[in-house]
Amino acid sequence: MVEAVREEQGRLVIGLDGEIDLDRAPKLRNLLLDCVGRGRDVLVDLSQVTYIDSSGIASLVESLQKAAGNGTRFGLIAVSPEVMRVFELARLDKVFAIYPDFDAAKAVVS
Amino acid sequence: MVEAVREEQGRLVIGLDGEIDLDRAPKLRNLLLDCVGRGRDVLVDLSQVTYIDSSGIASLVESLQKAAGNGTRFGLIAVSPEVMRVFELARLDKVFAIYPDFDAAKAVVS
Amino acid sequence: MSAANEECLLELRFPAQANRMVLVRDTVRSAARFCGFDEPDTRDIVLAVGEACQNVILHAYAGREAGTIVLGLLRGEDRLILRVTDFGEAIDPAKIEPRNLDELKPGGLGIYFMRELMDSTDFGPSPDGVGNVLQMTKRKGSARW
Amino acid sequence: MSAANEECLLELRFPAQANRMVLVRDTVRSAARFCGFDEPDTRDIVLAVGEACQNVILHAYAGREAGTIVLGLLRGEDRLILRVTDFGEAIDPAKIEPRNLDELKPGGLGIYFMRELMDSTDFGPSPDGVGNVLQMTKRKGSARW
Ligand SMILES: Nc1ncnc2c1ncn2[C@@H]1O[C@H](COP(=O)(O)OP(=O)(O)O)[C@@H](O)[C@H]1O
Numbered sequence: 001m002v003e004a005v006r007e008e009q010g011r012l013v014i015g016l017d018g019e020i021d022l023d024r025a026p027k028l029r030n031l032l033l034d035c036v037g038r039g040r041d042v043l044v045d046l047s048q049v050t051y052i053d054s055s056g057i058a059s060l061v062e063s064l065q066k067a068a069g070n071g072t073r074f075g076l077i078a079v080s081p082e083v084m085r086v087f088e089l090a091r092l093d094k095v096f097a098i099y100p101d102f103d104a105a106k107a108v109v110s
Numbered sequence: 111m112v113e114a115v116r117e118e119q120g121r122l123v124i125g126l127d128g129e130i131d132l133d134r135a136p137k138l139r140n141l142l143l144d145c146v147g148r149g150r151d152v153l154v155d156l157s158q159v160t161y162i163d164s165s166g167i168a169s170l171v172e173s174l175q176k177a178a179g180n181g182t183r184f185g186l187i188a189v190s191p192e193v194m195r196v197f198e199l200a201r202l203d204k205v206f207a208i209y210p211d212f213d214a215a216k217a218v219v220s
Numbered sequence: 221m222s223a224a225n226e227e228c229l230l231e232l233r234f235p236a237q238a239n240r241m242v243l244v245r246d247t248v249r250s251a252a253r254f255c256g257f258d259e260p261d262t263r264d265i266v267l268a269v270g271e272a273c274q275n276v277i278l279h280a281y282a283g284r285e286a287g288t289i290v291l292g293l294l295r296g297e298d299r300l301i302l303r304v305t306d307f308g309e310a311i312d313p314a315k316i317e318p319r320n321l322d323e324l325k326p327g328g329l330g331i332y333f334m335r336e337l338m339d340s341t342d343f344g345p346s347p348d349g350v351g352n353v354l355q356m357t358k359r360k361g362s363a364r365w
Numbered sequence: 366m367s368a369a370n371e372e373c374l375l376e377l378r379f380p381a382q383a384n385r386m387v388l389v390r391d392t393v394r395s396a397a398r399f400c401g402f403d404e405p406d407t408r409d410i411v412l413a414v415g416e417a418c419q420n421v422i423l424h425a426y427a428g429r430e431a432g433t434i435v436l437g438l439l440r441g442e443d444r445l446i447l448r449v450t451d452f453g454e455a456i457d458p459a460k461i462e463p464r465n466l467d468e469l470k471p472g473g474l475g476i477y478f479m480r481e482l483m484d485s486t487d488f489g490p491s492p493d494g495v496g497n498v499l500q501m502t503k504r505k506g507s508a509r510w
């Protein structure tokens with residue numbers, strides 16, 4: 001279970017992996033809100049996430065709302081099919097900006 | 111879970127896979143004893159077996175003993191490390207003829 | 221606790237703590253595959269059970285010592301039945317309702333997920349008089365939307 | 366049933382039937398990893414539990430209707446404790462002995478395996494008066510031969 005934050009061309013990219021559940025969501029929430037708080041655009045790489053539940057989704061929604069309040073962008077990249085299923089279920093697949101990869105996300109101007 | 115029997119250059123090669131436990135051992139025992147009963151050399155390919163317990167080992171020991179009584183060979187090929195651990199534990203790694211692959215088994219004359 | 225055509229596969233008991241969920245999910249995943257569910261259905265079943273247990277952890281034992289969760293896995297002819305029992309205060313089932321998803325806010329998705337993912341979900345007081353039972357059913361080959 | 370420094374991870378109850386073992390193994394595997402055991406140790410723990418349950422299926426309920434097996438998974442500071450309870454006839458622990466491996470014959474390896482694979486194995490009558498308890502312990506970082 002890794003949460004790796006890297007800076008790429010002015011954006012913060014957060015790479016998550018494994019299973020995001022109630023046990024992990026509080027720590028993830030802190031990390032995401034902290035990154036969004038830095039006033040930079042934030043991209044969350046979900047390619048290695050095999051499971052996410054409502055608590056993980058809640059952390060992402062909260063971060064999206066905080067970014068909107070800040071006037072920064074909050075996007076998701078490389079969402080695995082398992083995770084996309086859950087976003088669709090929650091009808092959030094059109095609410096979040098979802099990009100196939102970093103370059104596609106980058107191409108969209110802030 | 112597959113038990114595939116093929117004939118190769120006069121020998122019967124039985125390919126097993128998955129987990130061999132008490133649930134599966136009775137069926138495996140019948141298959142092995144039936145093959146040995148055909149009077150041919152028998153080789154059991156264990157490369158795809160990820161788990162074997164004492165009931166699976168017992169079926170192999172019984173088959174080895176029946177083959178010895180018949181004057182035919184009964185050997186194991188491509189034993190996975192997980193399974194080899196159990197043979198070593200049972201001190202059967204020197205009792206069974208164990209070959210890296212079919213060609214190595216074939217090279218030993220009956 | 222099981223009808224004539226329902227067979228107990230396994231029952232799990234564990235403290236209502238978030239760090240146990242990874243173990244519970246692995247067991248449920250294994251049971252769903254055992255019953256012949258495909259991988260998408262298996263993932264749906266695992267998620268629904270995750271949400272059910274999460275609600276017990278967050279709500280049933282809120283403000284008191286974490287109690288026990290009992291998860292019964294039963295197999296019917298063409299279905300898997302999952303029974304989540306808590307020993308918290310009995311809750312009015314009418315209060316267990318999904319929220320409107322049109323409003324964007326963090327949280328409040330669990331009940332909705334369970335209803336969408338499973339063929340049936342029934343919440344009620346435990347027949348033993350203490351706590352609540354949430355019973356969910358997933359049929360094999362039930363259409364995914 | 367657990368000492369102060371032992372924490373219940375999970376308890377499983379299941380009918381003593383061979384086809385349940387795949388589910389039980391998946392749960393035990395998950396628990397061993399959860400406790401931080403490496404893959405070889407995890408496999409050893411899974412095999413030992415498989416052998417213990419197999420003996421209940423074959424011997425404890427021999428000649429009568431399959432009863433229940435209760436498998437308790439407990440975590441101590443540096444160890445995993447596995448407690449297999451049956452509700453069969455109480456057995457004299459002195460009869461539960463490994464055989465001599467020099468003689469080549471099918472069967473009779475289970476007790477030997479458990480003793481080799483685990484750091485301790487203790488068989489005795491259940492404190493509840495019915496059945497037997499086999500408790501096995503695996504320490505982390507205990508040397509493999
Ligand atoms: N097991 C339970 N015990 C008590 N209350 C519950 C239980 N499950 C759900 N609830 C109530 O139903 C509400 C909706 O649950 P849910 O849709 O899972 O969203 P969330 O848990 O994020 O609030 C909860 O906020 C809680 O008030």
Ligand SMILES: Nc1ncnc2c1ncn2[C@@H]1O[C@H](COP(=O)(O)OP(=O)(O)O)[C@@H](O)[C@H]1O
Nearest residue numbers: 420421424425456460461472473474475476477
């Ligand atoms: N849970 C049990 N209840 C009753 N008898 C048992 C139990 N476990 C083991 N035994 C006895 O101990 C013997 C040795 O067991 P084991 O080494 O596992 O080999 P096997 O099961 O192949 O005979 C068994 O044959 C049986 O008589």
